[in-house]
Amino acid sequence: MTTAYLNGEFLPLQEARISPLDRGFLFGDGIYEVVPSYGGRMVGFKQHFARMEQGLALVEIVSGLAESDTREICQRLIDINSEALGENIGVYLHVSRGADTRRFHAYPDGVQPTIFAFAFALSAPAVADRHNHPGAKVAITEDLRWQRCHIKSTALLGNVMHFQQGYREGNAETVLYNEAGQITEASSSNVFIVKDGEVLTPPLDNQLLPGITRLLVLECLKKAGIPHRETAFTVDELYAADEVWLTSSGKEIMPIVKVGENVIADGKAGPVWEQAFALYSKLKFEL
Numbered sequence: 001m002t003t004a005y006l007n008g009e010f011l012p013l014q015e016a017r018i019s020p021l022d023r024g025f026l027f028g029d030g031i032y033e034v035v036p037s038y039g040g041r042m043v044g045f046k047q048h049f050a051r052m053e054q055g056l057a058l059v060e061i062v063s064g065l066a067e068s069d070t071r072e073i074c075q076r077l078i079d080i081n082s083e084a085l086g087e088n089i090g091v092y093l094h095v096s097r098g099a100d101t102r103r104f105h106a107y108p109d110g111v112q113p114t115i116f117a118f119a120f121a122l123s124a125p126a127v128a129d130r131h132n133h134p135g136a137k138v139a140i141t142e143d144l145r146w147q148r149c150h151i152k153s154t155a156l157l158g159n160v161m162h163f164q165q166g167y168r169e170g171n172a173e174t175v176l177y178n179e180a181g182q183i184t185e186a187s188s189s190n191v192f193i194v195k196d197g198e199v200l201t202p203p204l205d206n207q208l209l210p211g212i213t214r215l216l217v218l219e220c221l222k223k224a225g226i227p228h229r230e231t232a233f234t235v236d237e238l239y240a241a242d243e244v245w246l247t248s249s250g251k252e253i254m255p256i257v258k259v260g261e262n263v264i265a266d267g268k269a270g271p272v273w274e275q276a277f278a279l280y281s282k283l284k285f286e287l
Ligand code: PDD
Pocket: 034, 159, 185, 186, 187, 188, 189, 190, 208, 209, 210, 211, 212, 213, 214, 247, 248, 249, 250
């Protein structure tokens, strides 16, 4: 059994309880983060905390959580659960607006936010060797979520429905495109393509989450002098790409070899992925 954190207390996950009037439960009224760790060391904690703060400010929740306290909670969850979960651990951190005395849409006054965190096992990182990575297959569909996808809201039904659409047919993810036929992101990851040696990813706006892995990958590319650009690209450009990758805290950088019925290039993980992933694996604790 793993240990979780709820409102100031560490306790067995199965014993954690919240009110059914919690607005996170009733409205999906909350913000969350997933912070990865490998061998007890977190990746991008500072950036994850900053994104959470931005999300909380956008929905006017005051968590009262300081960065140092939050880091301590996450680190403690990693340390105390390492025996049960192994050395690769993700921490799910969730702040909802809290439990009101009634179900009423307006933000209530004087309600304490609910702060909940738990640890879960992450799969071991891949090895940066393109000949030994099978690559993954994804579905593709029109993005039908809301217009505030830059907020990491716990209201994820749109993402869940899109993920399920692909998962049902054996896909690792579902890539999404907007009305103009441009790629936004995937249901729980960001999208990169490689064309003629240049790495491209859609620019940040309200159609996609500012992924922390995306940010760290861009930093790695910059440091290594690998050509890259934040720019819109279409579904057809994705099909014609030399490489397609997805990034997220759980996937790190995942090479994609098939999108819908379209095989990407030669259907194998590519050399730029191998290079970027090797750099990322080296720099992920330092950025
Ligand atoms: N998902 N886009 C969406 C819609 C996401 O939900 C996620 C992360 C990302 C990648 O962000 P990051 O690199 O910061 O993990 C992009 C998390 C892992 C989840 O919901 O479990």
